[in-house]
Amino acid sequence: MKSLFQAPYSLFLLFFALLLLSALPVRAQSKYWVFFKDKPEKQFDARQYFSPRGYERRVKRNLPLGDYYDLPVASRYTGEVMALADSFYARSRWLNAIVVSAGSTSLDQIAGLPFVKGIEPVRTLQLARKTEDSLRIFRIKKNDSLLLRFQLHRMKGEVFKKEKLDGKGITIAVFDVGFRNADIHPAFQHLFQRGAIRATYDFIGDDPKVYDRGSHGTMVLGCLAGVYDSIPMGLATGADFLLARTERAHLEITFEEYSWIAAAEWADRHGADIISSSLGYSDVRYFQEEMDGRVAPISRAANIAASRGILVINAAGNEAGNSWGTIVAPGDADSVLTVGGVDPRTDAAIAFSSAGPAADGTPKPNVVNLGIAFTSFPRKFGTAEGTSFATPLTAGFAACAWQANPGKSNMEIFHMIESSGHLFPYFDYHHGYGIPQADKVLGLAAKTAPTFHFDLSDAYLEVKINEEFVPEKDEDGKLLSHPGNLYYKIVKANGKIRKYGVVLAEMDEPVYFERDDLKKGEKVVVHFEGYTESYIIDEEL
Amino acid sequence: MKNFTLILILLAAMNLAQAQTEILQIDVDTDSTESQFGANRRHFIHTFMSLGLHTQIPVSGNYNFPRSTYSSFGVLYKLKLSDYFSTGVTLSMESSNIRLSKDRVLPFPDTVKHNKETLQQFALSGSYYLRINMEKRGNSIGKYFELGIGGLLQTGANYQYEEPLQGKEIMEVKIRHYRLIRSSNWYLYSALGVNNFAIIARYRMQSFFIDNSGFPEAPPIMLGFSWGFF
Numbered sequence: 001m002k003s004l005f006q007a008p009y010s011l012f013l014l015f016f017a018l019l020l021l022s023a024l025p026v027r028a029q030s031k032y033w034v035f036f037k038d039k040p041e042k043q044f045d046a047r048q049y050f051s052p053r054g055y056e057r058r059v060k061r062n063l064p065l066g067d068y069y070d071l072p073v074a075s076r077y078t079g080e081v082m083a084l085a086d087s088f089y090a091r092s093r094w095l096n097a098i099v100v101s102a103g104s105t106s107l108d109q110i111a112g113l114p115f116v117k118g119i120e121p122v123r124t125l126q127l128a129r130k131t132e133d134s135l136r137i138f139r140i141k142k143n144d145s146l147l148l149r150f151q152l153h154r155m156k157g158e159v160f161k162k163e164k165l166d167g168k169g170i171t172i173a174v175f176d177v178g179f180r181n182a183d184i185h186p187a188f189q190h191l192f193q194r195g196a197i198r199a200t201y202d203f204i205g206d207d208p209k210v211y212d213r214g215s216h217g218t219m220v221l222g223c224l225a226g227v228y229d230s231i232p233m234g235l236a237t238g239a240d241f242l243l244a245r246t247e248r249a250h251l252e253i254t255f256e257e258y259s260w261i262a263a264a265e266w267a268d269r270h271g272a273d274i275i276s277s278s279l280g281y282s283d284v285r286y287f288q289e290e291m292d293g294r295v296a297p298i299s300r301a302a303n304i305a306a307s308r309g310i311l312v313i314n315a316a317g318n319e320a321g322n323s324w325g326t327i328v329a330p331g332d333a334d335s336v337l338t339v340g341g342v343d344p345r346t347d348a349a350i351a352f353s354s355a356g357p358a359a360d361g362t363p364k365p366n367v368v369n370l371g372i373a374f375t376s377f378p379r380k381f382g383t384a385e386g387t388s389f390a391t392p393l394t395a396g397f398a399a400c401a402w403q404a405n406p407g408k409s410n411m412e413i414f415h416m417i418e419s420s421g422h423l424f425p426y427f428d429y430h431h432g433y434g435i436p437q438a439d440k441v442l443g444l445a446a447k448t449a450p451t452f453h454f455d456l457s458d459a460y461l462e463v464k465i466n467e468e469f470v471p472e473k474d475e476d477g478k479l480l481s482h483p484g485n486l487y488y489k490i491v492k493a494n495g496k497i498r499k500y501g502v503v504l505a506e507m508d509e510p511v512y513f514e515r516d517d518l519k520k521g522e523k524v525v526v527h528f529e530g531y532t533e534s535y536i537i538d539e540e541l
Numbered sequence: 542m543k544n545f546t547l548i549l550i551l552l553a554a555m556n557l558a559q560a561q562t563e564i565l566q567i568d569v570d571t572d573s574t575e576s577q578f579g580a581n582r583r584h585f586i587h588t589f590m591s592l593g594l595h596t597q598i599p600v601s602g603n604y605n606f607p608r609s610t611y612s613s614f615g616v617l618y619k620l621k622l623s624d625y626f627s628t629g630v631t632l633s634m635e636s637s638n639i640r641l642s643k644d645r646v647l648p649f650p651d652t653v654k655h656n657k658e659t660l661q662q663f664a665l666s667g668s669y670y671l672r673i674n675m676e677k678r679g680n681s682i683g684k685y686f687e688l689g690i691g692g693l694l695q696t697g698a699n700y701q702y703e704e705p706l707q708g709k710e711i712m713e714v715k716i717r718h719y720r721l722i723r724s725s726n727w728y729l730y731s732a733l734g735v736n737n738f739a740i741i742a743r744y745r746m747q748s749f750f751i752d753n754s755g756f757p758e759a760p761p762i763m764l765g766f767s768w769g770f771f
Contacts, residue, residue, distance in 0.1 A: 288680070
């Protein structure tokens with residue numbers, strides 16, 4: 001065996017040491033949230049803090065001006081922490097916290113300050129799979145024009161058009177990775193001509209410019225208010241917009257989570273009624289069991305935004321096909337309207353759409369929308385898929401619903417959108433309450449007559465579809481009309497969903513539930529063609 | 542009667558299968574079980590590939606080892622001990638190509654100066670490691686520093702070179718089962734990684750050649766990178 005002290009070994013030890021030393025600065029420069037106990041500075045000038053539109057919104061919606069969340073983070077606290085910390089990164093009025101980097105010794109000293117409530121690490125910086133960026137982008141096809149018309153028709157958007165509802169008077173803040181070429185794209189010229197883009201800010205680059213980086217926001221904005229050949233791609237063509245860049249396109253870093261929070265506070269100051277966020281954070285920073293709306297700072301901030309009267313709409317995530325599977329933050333927050341995706345070809349959950357519930361059992365997603373949409377790309381139009389696009393389609397719907405009901409609060413609109421879902425009152429963890437329907441939210445929908453009935457046989461609980469809803473067939477057995485989806489769920493006695501699914505009702509046959517599979521106290525809930533009915537198992541079958 | 546009922550049930554079940562197409566079925570209790578397996582869960586296993594260079598250290602003034610390469614493919618198991626500490630083992634197949642350059646005729650490996658002299662070693666390698674993670678994170682690998690110890694068992698060894706003939710013709714010579722390379726060895730290694738990617742360094746603790754070969758030492762240090770597939 002060689003001597004342990006020969007030259008190459010020493011060199012190797014040196015290399016080890018260098019590796020270790022290169023790791024240490026990472027620890028030394030770790031970022032932390034430092035939360036404060038109180039806000040001693042009570043001076044607050046609402047007219048100075050809010051933009052005129054933001055001030056007007058607070059007054060119009062009877063929201064408080066200058067409550068605890070609006071008060072600034074104490075500059076004295078920040079100063080004392082910064083005397084011990086290495087660098088300052090961000091502050092949040094809503095969370096009453098600042099983000100700093102500090103070594104472990106300094107951190108102990110900071111934690112010992114009498115006004116510090118707690119310290120949480122900002123989760124690690126790393127290259128990551130982007131939750132909402134794994135989009136397959138197709139070339140323009142013949143079917144695109146069909147999809148273009150269908151994506152608004154699926155929400156009965158023609159009813160809003162008939163009622164002249166286009167989101168006018170509503171301000172929507174869009175948070176994304178950037179809006180490349182949106183300022184020169186023909187899809188948005190109507191917005192720029194009437195000055196509908198009221199403010200922009202790049203929270204990554206600390207710069208007002210948002211049109212030179214990141215394409216995802218251009219695509220999302222298209223599903224909100226874009227126009228293709230005079231045909232609207234989203235429902236909110238009359239709304240005003242605040243555009244914020246809060247995320248990098250390819251490198252996901254922790255900075256983005258608090259840039260989202262900073263953008264939410266900015267949106268509040270500038271009078272946003274709705275936040276449409278097609279972003280999400282998952283396994284890079286969190287575990288599934290932490291998706292309860294209380295762990296992720298972004299989820300806590302989203303709930304605070306809702307308490308400020310803002311309707312926060314966020315994508316459920318595209319995680320169904322991988323190990324994460326479930327909702328991403330801030331979609332886990334209970335006051336966030338979380339939007340899943342459906343396949344326009346089947347009207348059932350699209351393969352990638354994240355499923356609920358949140359870790360604390362909060363029912364998620366709240367609603368769904370098309371997970372494949374026709375939209376604008378930086379240099380063209382095309383079709384893209386992801387819950388990223390279901391979200392702005394829903395945000396456009398929300399703008400019209402709020403325009404029609406200006407006296408309602410954000411949470412009233414939240415529940416109106418839920419109850420306007422095409423499946424409502426049926427709910428499951430893939431489809432939520434279904435796709436929002438304009439006629440339902442405006443109270444114009446007719447009550448649906450029963451479309452099926454339950455029948456208990458010796459071996460099965462049968463769901464028999466009424467004859468008029470069975471699709472007709474020609475002599476060769478080919479369907480003459482599209483069969484409807486039958487949604488079912490089995491709910492345990494404690495109210496939790498045990499099982500659910502979708503059946504394509506294409507034949508004149510019942511849908512069977514084995515009696516052996518049903519327990520006393522459970523409930524079978526079925527939705528078919530606008531009609532929902534339950535069957536309660538009141539005896540051992 | 543029982544048989545008849547069974548047949549009826551089976552017929553009904555077949556009828557269900559024929560009648561309607563189930564396009565989604567979720568069993569919430571079984572589909573939502575918290576996993577013990579994951580990048581930052583109790584257990585994690587994944588395959589990896591490593592590429593590297595044996596450092597060109599002139600251990601003898603008369604020899605050089607330019608462009609000597611290392612490659613491996615294997616599987617890694619990680620056992621999480623806490624947010625910051627984990628341990629585990631690796632098992633891999635690896636290959637080393639030690640390129641040799643003599644500045645004049647020398648006795649190693651033979652007394653002739655050849656072109657593109659290469660010593661190849663193929664081995665089965667196993668290691669045990671301790672990993673320190675830098676920061677709290679979610680269900681991801683994150684940044685880490687790793688120290689390990691490992692051993693290898695040779696599965697093949699070759700000595701090959703090219704010999705110029707008349708004109709432009711070249712004769713390629715390959716001597717299989719080359720016996721002067723040590724058939725087992727052990728090493729220390731370290732890694733500095735972020736998620737799938739790691740920079741690796743390895744130090745061989747025994748000489749490359751058998752003790753009584755009289756040959757100079759081949760480069761003991763390998764520097765490279767590793768890519769995990771997960």
